[in-house]
Amino acid sequence: MLRLFRTNEIRQVIELEGDWDFEPIGQDDSIPASYHYRMPVPGCWEMNPRFPSYRGKGVYRRTLTVTEKTAVRLVFKGVSHTAQVYFDGVEVAQHYNAYTPFTSRLIQEVEPGEHELVVVVDNTFHEGSKLHIANDYYTYGGIIRPVGIEYIQPVYIERIQFVPSYENGQWHASMAAVVINTGSTSARVQLQGMLGETPIRFEAAEIQAGATTSIVTTGSFPNAEAWSNGSPNLYKLQVQLFRDGEQTASDDLIERVGFRTVTTANGRIQVNGEDIVLKGFNRHEDHPMVGAAFPYQLMVQDMELMLEAGSNAVRTSHYPNDERFLDLCDERGIYVWEENHARGLDIEHMRDPRFQEQCLVCNQEMVENHYNHPSIIIWGILNECSSNTPEGKEMYREQLAQIRGLDQSRPLTYATHHREHDICFDLADIISFNLYPQWYTDEDPGELVDRARGWTEELGGAGKPIIMSEFGGDGFYGMRDASRVRGTEERQADIIESNLAAYTSRPYISGMFIWQFCDCRVVEDLGWLFSRAGTQNSKGIVDKYRRPKLAFEVVKKYFRQ
Numbered sequence: 001m002l003r004l005f006r007t008n009e010i011r012q013v014i015e016l017e018g019d020w021d022f023e024p025i026g027q028d029d030s031i032p033a034s035y036h037y038r039m040p041v042p043g044c045w046e047m048n049p050r051f052p053s054y055r056g057k058g059v060y061r062r063t064l065t066v067t068e069k070t071a072v073r074l075v076f077k078g079v080s081h082t083a084q085v086y087f088d089g090v091e092v093a094q095h096y097n098a099y100t101p102f103t104s105r106l107i108q109e110v111e112p113g114e115h116e117l118v119v120v121v122d123n124t125f126h127e128g129s130k131l132h133i134a135n136d137y138y139t140y141g142g143i144i145r146p147v148g149i150e151y152i153q154p155v156y157i158e159r160i161q162f163v164p165s166y167e168n169g170q171w172h173a174s175m176a177a178v179v180i181n182t183g184s185t186s187a188r189v190q191l192q193g194m195l196g197e198t199p200i201r202f203e204a205a206e207i208q209a210g211a212t213t214s215i216v217t218t219g220s221f222p223n224a225e226a227w228s229n230g231s232p233n234l235y236k237l238q239v240q241l242f243r244d245g246e247q248t249a250s251d252d253l254i255e256r257v258g259f260r261t262v263t264t265a266n267g268r269i270q271v272n273g274e275d276i277v278l279k280g281f282n283r284h285e286d287h288p289m290v291g292a293a294f295p296y297q298l299m300v301q302d303m304e305l306m307l308e309a310g311s312n313a314v315r316t317s318h319y320p321n322d323e324r325f326l327d328l329c330d331e332r333g334i335y336v337w338e339e340n341h342a343r344g345l346d347i348e349h350m351r352d353p354r355f356q357e358q359c360l361v362c363n364q365e366m367v368e369n370h371y372n373h374p375s376i377i378i379w380g381i382l383n384e385c386s387s388n389t390p391e392g393k394e395m396y397r398e399q400l401a402q403i404r405g406l407d408q409s410r411p412l413t414y415a416t417h418h419r420e421h422d423i424c425f426d427l428a429d430i431i432s433f434n435l436y437p438q439w440y441t442d443e444d445p446g447e448l449v450d451r452a453r454g455w456t457e458e459l460g461g462a463g464k465p466i467i468m469s470e471f472g473g474d475g476f477y478g479m480r481d482a483s484r485v486r487g488t489e490e491r492q493a494d495i496i497e498s499n500l501a502a503y504t505s506r507p508y509i510s511g512m513f514i515w516q517f518c519d520c521r522v523v524e525d526l527g528w529l530f531s532r533a534g535t536q537n538s539k540g541i542v543d544k545y546r547r548p549k550l551a552f553e554v555v556k557k558y559f560r561q
């Protein structure tokens with residue numbers, strides 16, 4: 001299952017789920033002559049008992065049968081962390097970053113018969129990998145998200161961007177369809193759309209050979225029902241492509257969209273004009289049974305637990321999430337802060353030009369691919385990076401400007417731990433603090449957040465909404481003791497209680513995200529303190545198997561108020 005809904009009715013898309021050939025090749029550069037293992041796709045190789053912590057290159061291979069002469073394109077929703085893709089021995093894609101989708105180039109004139117697909121996957125931490133480093137979460141290896149093959153025409157719809165707006169008492173939308181002509185002659189293209197039951201008209205366009213064109217239209221939807229947390233109404237938006245006066249559509253693309261607006265004003269965040277308070281979790285896509293390769297059932301389990309706790313929001317710390325999880329958030333009406341992939345990187349690290357390049361690619365892939373999810377109401381960047389230095393600030397500035405250029409419909413933020421030393425508050429729309437009172441410091445959460453409000457006001461963030469983006473403490477599942485010492489479930493529950501009591505009682509707070517939803521695996525030998533015992537971050541409100549800790553009931557008490 002690539003998505004939770006069908007994305008095409010005319011273009012044929014086949015998922016390549018299953019057992020593929022697999023060979024670990026260490027740091028070799030050659031494609032192996034033979035394969036000795038089988039590996040599930042999607043999946044993480046760490047789940048295979050022979051490779052519980054393999055870091056290196058692994059080669060995946062399979063064959064597939066094409067029944068008629070056609071062009072094809074391969075779709076990868078996530079490969080961790082670097083991929084080189086070969087179709088019949090010819091390289092058709094390269095990609096860095098586990099957490100954003102990519103496609104191969106269009107492969108023309110594929111003959112009927114059997115073809116070979118090879119994917120070289122690398123999860124090594126090396127000099128050139130600036131986002132995947134040994135960190136306080138685990139970079140797994142493998143084809144971790146679904147893969148598909150599309151039987152596609154040389155002129156096709158690359159993506160649709162749906163931008164809703166509310167004016168004069170009704171919903172409107174602008175819709176841009178990006179069409180690519182990979183053929184050798186120009187093509188006359190007529191698009192036709194349907195949003196729910198409403199036809200959408202597009203102007204005809206002439207697209208030169210090799211060109212990409214955005215065809216834009218607008219519409220009014222007097223009967224549309226808004227998407228919101230309480231009523232997550234979704235609509236099917238289908239656009240079909242007709243070429244050169246033909247009566248039959250040769251391509252199509254389907255999106256699932258919602259009508260909602262997101263604004264910030266008066267120090268608050270509004271959805272559809274109404275102030276909201278985000279109550280949610282930071283969540284890593286991590287589970288001991290599957291690593292980062294979540295099947296749908298486990299996504300639903302996480303979602304149900306978060307809803308059971310009374311949560312209305314999730315932060316995709318610290319990378320873009322599986323699109324099926326975002327689909328689920330659209331369906332269940334959970335607000336999403338989606339963020340790019342960068343955690344805790346200092347200015348020495350950021351100074352390498354590859355860092356900013358890799359972030360910019362990640363931002364573009366995140367925003368373009370996930371634009372239409374109504375659940376995503378905030379884009380975030382650069383968790384706990386160098387927002388306290390002038391050099392770092394220029395990178396924050398460039399990245400935020402890039403995202404604003406791609407999307408003017410959502411507020412932007414970044415989570416900082418630099419307190420009064422942060423110098424980027426003026427760049428963001430929402431000010432977000434990662435502070436761990438009563439865990440990393442002995443401060444009182446209420447007094448601390450009042451001080452954080454002061455820094456916001458004085459240092460460039462005056463009048464902007466404030467979110468407590470991380471707080472919490474370790475609680476080892478099953479470690480209970482009347483002493484309530486650090487590490488017990490009791491102490492963790494106390495920390496969560498005092499933090500939530502402070503934030504839920506302060507009307508100037510627009511959101512709070514507990515660190516974290518579930519315990520997660522971390523990379524060994526980082527020199528973390530005792531709190532990474534067992535190489536896991538144990539600040540989950542549920543443990544790695546999703547068993548609730550004592551703090552779960554505390555969260556319920558405050559989130560369900």
Ligand code: ADA
Pocket residue numbers: 136318343344383384417434470515537539
């Ligand atoms: C940071 C960071 C998280 C996690 C957390 C912790 O704030 O953003 O990824 O490492 O601290 O548990 O200490």
